[in-house]
Amino acid sequence: MTSVVVDPTKCVAYGICVAVHPEVFEIPAGSPVATVIRDVLQPDDLDDVREAIRACPAQALTLAEA
Numbered sequence: 862m863t864s865v866v867v868d869p870t871k872c873v874a875y876g877i878c879v880a881v882h883p884e885v886f887e888i889p890a891g892s893p894v895a896t897v898i899r900d901v902l903q904p905d906d907l908d909d910v911r912e913a914i915r916a917c918p919a920q921a922l923t924l925a926e927a
């Protein structure tokens with residue numbers, strides 16, 4: 862089971878991850894950080910999630926295996 866985690870101490874809500882994959886990431890109204898909508902990633906999510914991890918300027922995203 863693969864998931865992606867947002868480190869709230871690093872995320873500065875640039876929103877790049879939301880632009881790359883809005884079905885996985887969102888920035889709720891008023892939130893200072895991005896949150897993960899889809900707790901368990903689907904195989905089709907992985908390419909875009911890896912792209913979001915690379916593109917995140919705060920290096921706030923990591924993949925987690927459980």
Ligand code: SF4
Nearest residue numbers: 872873875876878917
């Ligand atoms: S791209 Fe990185 S810094 Fe920007 S909202 Fe997503 S997790 Fe936060």
